[in-house]
Amino acid sequence: MAGTEDPDLDRVFAALADPTRRAILTALLDGEASVSDLAEPFEISLAGVSKHLRILTLAGLVSQVRSGREKTCRLEPDAINAALIWMQGFGGFEGIDLDAVERILAGLIDDEDEAGDAGASGEARPPAGG
Template sequence: MSDQLDTVFSALADPTRRAILAMLLEDDMAVTDVAEPFEMSLAAISKHLGILTRAGLVAQEKRGRVKWCKLQPDAMREASVWMQGFGQFEPVHLDAFERFLERELTQPDSDGPSGT
């Protein structure tokens, strides 16, 4: 995997970041509006947004005194292509991808990553 793909999957591993991406599917949002539904500080949300921005999943732009966030769906392309290589995935939609990750991350794996 490329470093960029590693960065994207790492960013998607956190449920708060996936929720932020789902919110941004609707429209661009001010950082303060992104933070509103979460029970965490604005600084914590800003850290999550920084990770999403470094992964290329979100772009941030200052308009006047307000910082706006915009979804960058093309950043998911490499991850989508990689997952489609397994043949069991259709084109990735963020909601479906989030459900897939939640299932994978919550299933107990007593055999370890290699299945041994």
């Protein structure tokens, strides 16, 4: 399809393609963190984490601020909007129908209550629907 190239969107998807970068983004959901704090759980060098952060920064998903010798990283969630809008074009990415989820959960709870009642009274219950 001609005319569908979007370098910003390409950078976001390329950044999200790597599990280490996704883990870094997940860690930043808790708030700002230093590069050394972000690097701690990984079995890669600080320089390796810095390369991942550079890619996330170029994609606009992370911002970095230097304070003295330390860099602090912050999640920039708005940068993912282009990817979300693009994916919504395929449909099936609409919001969750919370009423439907509630009905399903209520049905599961009712089924568990009925099973518990049958076990307590010692009476056999006929299967549902028949």
